[in-house]
Amino acid sequence: MRPLPFCLFWLLGLVSSQKIPRLKLVPKDALWSAFPETESPKAVFYDVDSRQVLIGGRGMLWVLTFTDSEITQQNITLKAEEKAEKDCQRKNASREVNCDNLIRVIEKWDKKILVCGTNAGAPKCWFLINTTTWEKKNEGQVITLLGENIVPALDSQNAVAIAVEGSLYSALSGNKSSIHRSYGTKKGIKTEDSWxxxxxxxxxxxxxxxxxxxxxxxxxxxxxNQTAGLDEEPYRAQLGRVCKVDMGGKPILTDSWSTFLKARLVCGHPHEPLRFHHLRDAFVFTKDGKDKAVLYGVFSSTWGSSAVCSYSMDRISSIFKTSTFKGATGSIPIPRPGTCVSPDSYHVLPRQTLTFIKDHPELDTVIYPDEEHPLYILRNNDTYTRVVVDRVQDASNESYDVLFLGTAKGKIHKVLRSKEQTVIIAEISPFKEQEPISSMILDSSRGYLYVSTRAEVTRLPLFDCEQYSENCWKCVLARDPYCGWDVEERKCSAVSQSKNSTASRLLQSLDSTNTTHVCEAAEEKLVQEALKKVSVDPTSYIYLPCPLRSHHAIYTWVKDDKTYPCSMDEQSCTLRFGESTPMDQGVFRCTAKEEGYQEEITAFKVTLNGGKISEVSLVVVATGILFLTITILLL
Known part of the structure; x- marks a missing residue:
């Protein structure tokens, strides 16, 4: 037999790593609120100090305060300036242009909250004090900043901003894309138009x-990629980088970055065709320092799939320091273009270094993910839109990354990344409408995840252990690092995130190869459901439901040691009698087996009788959620 080529092994590996959520949950303790139908928020900010969520709308800023039991809302009006609105209406009388003030950026800067909006095509920014009052001059006039380098004039274009040590860095999308250091303690500089x-x-x-x-x-x-052909990718994911102390380079790049470099980012294997090029969201986890910082990205493809990839930031920084430059020939100038140096050195950089970086800002090296393949691929008619990451200590003080991934259908995937594999612990459905997740903000210190769509916003607890609290096995098999089985309290409890805590008394196993004996010391005899009795005609068609408690378990129907096939869907492993599976009588039991643990889910005693046939609606109580109509015999 010929050995399989490497590419096929890799593709088979990807197939086996396609993930489905183990559990599908509806949160019990989540706080929830809806937006007015006419609004579509474009900016969401969480203020750690006040524990408030600020949401930018159309001429309005919503300030949401979350308590233990409710959400209170305060609306702050922020209309477009009268002159800007009139100018916009005059210039665009014959076109459908939005002349409102659409809030696009909310960011904490210099101990105040900066709020920037389109201002009817003349972008402007305001300062919010104590999340309730606009900052004003002594004479009472509201203080504003020009915002053309922070937010776009058009609603259709995206904007990104980040405040670092008193300076505001911003990026504008569109035909005239740019990265600016807009305001603050350092000189304002920007990218060149050609970069x-x-x-x-x-x-x-x-x-x-x-x-x-x-x-x-x-x-x-x-x-x-405006020149893309039919078989080429329409997008190319990129990563741009600047040095914080960059002051521009005289005389060639006086008002421009003298350290800007960019590199292409790909989610996939360098030698295989299955790659993902459209970056939907990115999150850099930096809790344990730069040497352990990880970039997590969610990507999509032209054929509708999503993939999750991770990249070591230490490796990325190394590539920026060692890669050759795209389109450049000859030797690389010294000092190396793009190198971060002391602040005073930017005024004396050699002309050849500045000329080189102006003409060749892109690196030759393409950045592929760690281990050169995605963590996993999502192929279930849904795509990822957002990602945030938390680092969690389990009951043994080992650290694990937990990813929260928002989908285009308003779901949240809670994902455990361990050394051996990546597992979707659960799919959480917190919203009433299936709108794409547009924002996710994590407050790991207080244990909450704030999530929003264009229609709704919610706060979810990270330590939602009651979802698994039925017994020890339910808790341990959940493989949720936030939760462990408390033998004394006989419940699934939150794992303390402080070292040397009493968490070690909790039973937990995040390694799927080592769960068989975890619950033996705490194992209780499970209460079996009452045997359901059904009398049917031999010629009728009957469906016996077995509710899915875990989508990672293997379900089996058995009668007298004989195994019967079942039909799987989102809710049940249903035993269907018909031409292919003749009707029989006896006790049919459905069991679920997962990682060494086997549980009987339901059981039916089927009796065959003769007599008058009638159609009746029979409610089969298996999970409380499944209702089936079957033909039975009236005795």
Whole structure:
């Protein structure tokens, strides 16, 4: 037999790593609120100090305060300036142009909250004090800033902003894409027009070094491939980087970045065709320092699939320091273009270094994910739109990354990344409408996840252990690092995130190969459901439902040691009698087996009788959610 080529092994690996959520949950303790139908929020900000969520709308800022039991809402009006609105209406009388003030950026800067809007095509920013009052001058006039470098004039274009040590960094999407240091303690500088090609920005992150002069700021975006053919990708994901201390380079780049570099980002294997090029969202996890910082990205493909990829930021920084430059020939100037140096050195950079970076800002090296393949691929008629990441200590003080991924259908996937594999712990459905997740903000210190769509907003608890509290096995098999089985309290409890805590007394196993004996010491005899009795005619068609408690378990119908096939759907492993499976009588039991644990889910005693046939609606109580109509015999 010929050995399989490497590419086929890799593709088979991807197939086996296609994920489905183990559990499908509806949160019990989530706080929820809806937006007015006419609104479509474009900016969401969480203020850690006040514990308030600020949401930008059309001429309005909503301030939501979350308590333990309710959400209170305060509306702050922020209309477009009268002159700007009149100018907009006059210029666009014959075109459908939005002349409102659409809030696009909310960011904490210099101990105040900066709110920027389109202002009827003349972008402007305002300062919010105590999340209730606009900052004013002594004579009572509201203080404003010009916002053309922070937010776009048009609602259709995206904007990204990040505040770093008193300076505001911003990126504008569209035909005239740019990255600016807009305001603050450092000189305002920007990208050259030729460096960005019709960019679509999705995020930004600051990466601190031990030496502050080496701190970097990264921007994540897509460039539209306007010359793409039928078989080429319409988007190319890119990663742009600047140095925090960059002051521009005289005389060639006086008002422009002298350290800007960019590199292409791909989710997939370098030598295989299955790749993902459209970056939907990016999140840089930096809790444990730069050497352990990880970039998580969610990508989509032209054929409708999503993939999750991770990249070591230490490896990315190394590529920026060592890669050759696209389109460049000859030797690389010294100092190396794009190198972060002391602030005073930017005024004396050699002309050849500045000329080189002006003409060749892109690296030759394409950045592929760690281990050169996605963590997993999602193929279930849904795509990912957002990602945030938390690092959690389990009951043994081992650290794990937990990903929260928002989907285009308003779901949230809670994903455990362990050393051995990546597992979707659960799919959470917190919203009434199936709208794409547009914003996700994590407050890990207080244990909450704030999620919004264009229609709704909610706060979810990270430690939602009551969902698994039926018994020890339900708790342990959930593989949720936030939760463990408390033997003394006989319930699934939150794992403390402080070291040397009593969490070690909790039973937990995040390794799927080592769950068989975890619950033996705490195992209780489970209460079996009452045997359901059904009398049927031998010629009728009957359906016996077995509710799915875990989508990762293997379900089996058995009668007298004989196994029967079942039909799987989202809710049940249903045993269907018919031509292919003749009717029989006896006790039919449905069991679920997962990682060494086997449980009987339901059982039916079927009796065959003769007599008058009638159609009746029979409610089969298996999960409380499944109702089937079957033909039975009236005795």
């Amino acid at each position: 960005l090609g019709n960019a679509e920005f999705v995020g930004a992150a600051a990466l601190a070094e031990k030496n502050p002069s080496l701190d970097e700021i990264f921007f994540f975006y897509n460039e539209v």
